[in-house]
Amino acid sequence: MATVSLSAGVRSALTSLSQTNSASQQGQYRLATGKKVNSAVDNPVNFFTAAGLNDRAGQLTGLLDGISNGVQTITAASQGIDSATKLVESLQSTVKQAQADAAANRPNKVGTADVLANAAEVTDTGGKSRKDIALDKRIGEAAVAARATASDTGHLIDTTTNTNLALTVSAGATSYTVDLSATATVRDLVNEINKSGVATASVDDSGRLNVTGSGSDTLRVGVGASTSAALARVNASSGTNQNVAIGLAVADGDIAGAGIVSAGGNSTVRSNLIKQFNDLRTQINELAKDTSFNGKNLLNGDKLSIVFNEKTGANQSKLDVQGSVLNSANLGVLEATSATAVTGTFNIQSDTDLASVSDALTSALGSLRSTASSLGSSLSIVQARQDFTKNLVNTLTQGADNLVLADTNEEGAKLLALQTRQQLSQTALTLSSQADQAVLRLF
Template sequence: MSGIVLSSSVRQNLLSLQSTASLLATTQNDLATGNKVNSALDNPTNFFTAQSLNNRASDISNLLDSIGNGVQVLQAANTGITSLQSLVDSAKSIANQVLQSPVGYDTKSNVTSTTLTGATSTNLLNFNAGPLVGTAVNNDATGGNAAAISGSTLLSGTAGTGSNDLATGLTTADSLVVNGVTFGFVAGTSSSGTSIGIGDTVAHLLSTVDAAAGVTSSISGGQITFAPTSSTTGVTIGGSAAVLGDLGLTATGNSLEGETLSIAATGGGTATAITFGTLSGQVSTLNQLNTALAANNLQATVTNGQINITTTNDAASSTIGAITGTATAASQAFNGLTAAAPVANATSQSQRAGLVAQYNNVLSQINSTAQDASFNGVNLLNGDTLKLVFDETGKSTLSITGVTYNSAGLGLSNLTSGTDFLDNASANKVLTALNSASTTLRSEASTLGSNLSIVQVRQDFNKSLIDVLQTGSSNLTLADTNELAADSQALSTRQSIAVQALSLANQSQASVLQLLR
């Protein structure tokens, strides 16, 4: 073959035909694959760049499955939260039934004072409203009784002389109590405020008492009269026996004026400390008394001058706490009072025991619901943690820490029949815990919703990013089929022309051959 010699025109046409055939083959291959870059030989830069973009798109695509599972885990937890909230609402309904049920006791714990003469709901201190009258005498040191004293007589005189003095034996240890105000005796001849000078006159003693105790006093014919300032107030007298004897007065009645009453904490309430009187912060009416008792789950009524204190419905199962104070002293209205325990109503308590069983059943459902709120082995309501990876490098992640929302995790505990739901206070205590559980669930639902939104945004972002990467890769490698089709048609035409040209070039040699024949 090496000895065959082609003419220049034949060789030129042959090379052109070969070039056209090669271009046509490439164009047809591009049309068949749809790519203008099929290998690194076609365009190294575009080929490897497109391959890198496709690889990244593939890696991110693989993450979409994991992200999709994460979305389902969050939705499962959110579904669990919704169900738990419904169960908590059911438990609230049961507790509210307790509040709507009749009081579970035939008799609540209570105490009743002795009769306070004239006491009413508007004035617990209103008794002994008339004037108190006593005859003051002068007692000499020998114990003899002389004539009645006058307003100008000194409280102390010369001992043993029989002079017109009042209680020669008076000391600073003595005292006089008028309307709950205590007057102490002091050395000297001056009286002021709640201090009485031993050397002062009886008239000045009385004016000092008037100013501090809110009474009107007078002395006439040896008689001392203490009168109330109005028809709505009374007068009470007390103090040292020597003083009362010298004034011819006797300690009066069981007035609550100036007395104190303390009741220990009842049914989880706040201990009560009361001072009876008309001054600021003191108690003189039934409304004021009930205001003071309310924080200790107690309430009071007044009937025929007697004050009855009983527990409220909230603390119907409780016994009134220990009662102390000066109002419990001998001859006082609350002397020796101890409250008895409440008497339960069997039918009502049986109904409440049934509500306890229903409540505990709801808690059991809360526990099982929290355990079942899982997807693909991950339960965000049972303490699991969900970690999601959003990019191919593993640097973009989100960790969602789970919670434990069984009954204990929500701050709820089983109730005990005969101990719980006995009264309104126990029901309110349960409702407080349930309201707290509802708040906790709503807060977690908000957190889950926020995390779900983040995950869905990243999921959509990754889908869009994959499309961007694949589009970029295609732009580097995909061919324009319209252009290739035109090129193919043109190359086919050129190939036909080249064949014809080659045929023409060969005709000269055929003519020579004809001559040789």
Template sequence: MGDVTLSSAVRANLSSLQSTAEMMSSVQNKLATGKKVNSALDNPNSFFTASGLTSRANDLSTLLDDMGQSVQTLKAADEGISSITKLVESAKAKANQALQTQSQYERKQFTAQYNELLTQIEDLAKDSGYKGKNLLSGDGNDLTTIFNEDSTSKLKIEAVDYTDASLSTGLNLSDLAEGEGSATSFQLEGGKNTFTLTDADGQALNSSSLLASASGISTTNTLTLNEGTTTAVITGSTLAVTAGTTVQDLLDTIESVPGVRAEFDEGTGQVTVYSNDDIALQNDVSTTAQLVSVNATAFATTSDSLINSGSFETGDTLTLTDGNGYELGSFEIEEDSSVDDLVNFINDFQGVSAEFNTSTGKIALESETDLALTSDNSNFNADSYTADSDGVTISALSDSGFATDSAIDRTVDRLNTALSTLRTQASEFGTNLSIVENRQDFTKSMINTLEEGAGKLTLADTNEEGANLLALQTRQSLASTSLSFAAQADQNVLRLF
């Protein structure tokens, strides 16, 4: 095109059009991208400064995501502590309930419920994690939150371990012994026989009658209770008959032997002797003369009458109590009370069971706690003419953790300490959560500030650029018209031809 010659007017207008087109292209690019600096060629200083600000904003944005996850981890731990606190309060309520009763069995049940609550506390602590991080699971779960791009500003949150409630560095709440019961048995046996006290005329004696007036008994006689048919005299059972000895004295002598009792019919003079063991009432030790003998046998059926034993008498009251002296219930012996009635009475109570063995005549007694079966009859459970002062007793192999008031009080103290620990830890997590959330808000604001600063260096003013484009379009139109006029001036020479 070097051979083409343009007039100065055309060349000037063409140059103006080319310049305008370049400027329009630049303005259109700014409007299209929204930026007035798109590369280092546009404005090196602004471009690199804005790039630095944008890079920092991106780094902080990544940290902002991490802060958000830290917030969720803290919230999960806080929710766990809130729920654990409720369970600890429930455990304290169980301890207080146990304190309201003296029943060892009920306290044992409360102990089991308390232990179940501790298990749930541990399980809940294990389930309080978020994305593999659990601030309630101890070692290896510490949480570090970084707040700036060079990691010089950060917060380390130490985990606690509540997954094992017994840890002294945690809740310090150990499972309580639930107690282990024990068993024993006692014999049901006995027999009875009768003899009649009459005078020489065959008239029945009464309790105040002189014993020497009885047929076959004189003031030279000595009456003894022997072990069955032997001549072994039972200690304390010797009665030397004197002029003043009465029938009542004989009855008292019989009654004084443990496991032996006598009933006297004032109208007929008949004496009925009940005994747990074989026994004989002899007139003089040196002879074999017997006033009466009793052959005792083990009870063989559940229908056997209890009063056919030296241990029971109509009107006796049997009482079941536990190791705290708590009375489970009482049973009054009536004339028709049977072995089955006694077994049913014992089985009426939770934590206690009884079973009668017909082959041995024994009642097997089991209890989950300490237990005592006592009677207001001193002959109850007497054996081999020996008194049993405390009845039938069971000592549990181990007591429950709530067996005594002092044990419960100690547990309540530990629960109060655990509650205080939980509240302190909740407060600490709350403080950490507040710090992270504040830094999160600060980081959001800082990112906005950085992005705004970068924008001020690189973003275009669309209103201004729109006006520039309109002006350039006008300029382009005018330049095109001017170019047309200049070209027309050059065309006038053609008219000469």
């Protein structure tokens, strides 16, 4: 094949046109991909640095899903705590309703044996009221029990031998004992019972002694007499004396005395509140079971681990949120009954039990608030790390882009310049060819 020789002008024009075409193709590729570094050949340092930044950004983006699930899991538990708090507050309201209905549940002793003055005494005292006759009577005297007359206020028991008197008022674990003077009257007895704080006493217009307990526990009131103050107090506390009505005369002896035993009845209102209380209590347990998210329930004792970075081992950053078991038993909320309390229950008819439950509910609220505070603290940490991770991903991505992305404005301007240069190179090639043709025209 014959070799074709090109003139210097044509060869120079072709070379320039080839370079312009190559640069134009590169500019078009950069505009098409949006990157100025598309492979390690373009710029190995920038290419691999950007790849590393994008890889870390991708790993952190993957962790954001776990962090988001962690936020929702803690939020679900927090909402469960808020709802449980409302249920406990409803339980408190139920207890207050039960405590408000107290009158029907108070031990009250009123009976014919407690009449301390009769119609005959009214006549004998010249028309003095039964109430005043009863209040003025002495508890004891060195003689057989005597009725009131115009000249004598009368007395209830014979204290010829047993000159010491004592009073005991008790209900549940509370007891009040006091010595009575030898000349103490029923009025003094009533005043001492009222001082006890355990019961209140009065004498009505029929001359009947009324004693009402301050609480719902069985009320015991005893009056004892003996040869010494110590024995009188023992007798006042004895079951024998507390089962003898005060209105009756008793034999002279170490167990001389009189008393009252009275138990309160069941309140219908309180009985009706049992189901309401127990239903609310059950709902606390059901609520805690339903606060799971994505298989994790922090109110059922589950542990939540939230990973914040892409590293492993000791360099890994994470937060462990240990849940706790939330139920009525752990909160100290007992089941309500209308009978003597057994383990795990309380008697709603008992003022003492109601007071204990009220205290337990207050403690339960404190425990719930403490748990809510702990969850809130964990949630704040996770949300802060979530925001930080999002910002870090943006920073890494932007840093990688700065290394490899093309400036479209610059590349567009270069391409336009190259196109102009290409046209000029083509014109130069044409001119060089025309100069060669002019030589041929000489022949």
